[in-house]
Amino acid sequence: MTPSQFRTVVGSPAVRSTVAGIFAAIAISSVVARGQDSPTPPSPPVAELALLNGKILTLDRERPQAEALAIRGDRIAAVGTNDAIREHVGESTRVIDLQGRLAIPGFIEGHGHFIALGRMKLDVDLSACKSWDEVIARVAEAAADKKRYPRGRWIVGRGWHQAKWTAPPQPNVEGYPTHAKLSQATPANPVLLVHGTGHMTMVNAKAMQLAGISNNTRDPKGGRVLRDKDGLPTGALRENAVSVVDRAFDREQARRTKAERDEERRKAIRLASDECLRLGVTSFQDAGSSLGEIETFRELAGTAGLPIRLWVMTNDGDGAIAANLSRYRIRRHADAHLTVGGIKRMLDGALGTHGAWLLAPYDDLPQSVGHNVTSVESLRASAKLALRLEWQLCVHAIGDRANREVLDVFASAMRNRLPASDDNQRDLRWRIEHAQHLHDDDVPRFAELGVIASMQACHATSDGPFVVARLGHRRAQRGAYVWQTLLKHRAMVINGTDAPVEPLNPIDCFYASVTRRMPDGGTFFPEQCMTREQALISYTRDAAYAAFEDDIKGSLAEGKLADVVVLSEGIMTVADEKIRDARVDYTIVGGKILYERAENRDE
């Protein structure tokens, strides 16, 4: 399908329908038929939007399924049978006949990077490249556009991943490419290519020159400058080593005007919002934004510039947070379009780049147990701050060692909390982001401590092809992406994509959750698949819980926010291989239809 087949209908009038007139007539005649002598029950207020004849999975425990629902303002006015909901239909009501289609609560992306998702569309997208040569070709093509990239302007590319290429790059160091060919192709511009995981960057000679990276550059704490056999930097910078080149990049950015930078940020936010609406994502849990970015969110929240709902973790330092508290204190701003609710910290890197912090060395890199990128001591300080602010602490941990350390920090923070009781300890809803690889002993601790496992099903299937190489069969089977084991231990598992690390599409991720089928056709330890119901809950009701938003969203019930998605296929019942054919027909946020697929516009 081409992008032109879609349209986003922000701000379009929701009031139109001849069908509505018919239903209004039915509603009026039924009132008249009740007769004069018995007191007429007051008719319910007229809905602005009604969905009829559907299969509505509400995820509301009281009424899990319904045929219809009525919306007034930004809330659900009623959920029930077609007959009951017709009572709410008036002349001005827009009625959508679902014709048996499935409607569910809007998808809640549990962990993604909102601005980066939009930026990805402004920078050079390398995620589809199948080789290092193809990466170089794409970057060279961009560099040829001298209007966009005049001499000296940084070229940023994103999404390359050597494990997804058809063959290892030649030459390579530890499987990662070296800069020589890239530098030859792009002599006039500094180039910075962010790995698909975000945990490594490849740079060219010009970028190294500007960043001052030479043979003598030492490895920073928690990072590594990869070198060839002669000790020369290869251009691959792992984990914290990226910061040197980031500083050089920031220096160039600082030379641009504030207006230019703001404009670019707004553009990225708009692009990310469009992507969400097209894919049925009505809420997005942003895994790390700065105060400056949060200020832009605040300005735009609830407008056409940012029409979906954001729940944000800030990745600013403890000092900055403590010093600017009143500016970060944003809760349900602009009709619940923006909340800042958590502190984001990172304890280790990613498995794909050998950065995940393991209890025992990598099978395919025996000299390494990965990287601890933030000290455990400083994580303890952040835990104290989170307790003081009554914010959630959300810590990126991928390797089993990193997960254990985070659970230890969480446990001790909870113990020292006053007044200590079981209940208030549980209701912190602190989160481990990714929780990809766990030691057996640590699995039960998630439920015991009430820690939420914020996992991304699509990571399991896209990492799957190299996980066994990194961890060996036994470790991978026992501990990698063990959703079902966690659920059996009564932990809460929520879902998401880490977009733009993986594509944002929640239906593809739902498919990954229930099949664990990899792109090569293999299945990654299928015993850990979620059931369809578990997968849907992880993307809606439980995701809302994981942000203290379950009182207003994540299920469809009277009084909750009218965030609803209508799908073209019944993803809960069709054959596995049909799930990914499902398209989003409508995305409704706060009662407004903000996206409507072209095919169903003339109903």
Ligand SMILES: [Zn+2]
């Ligand atoms: Zn992330």
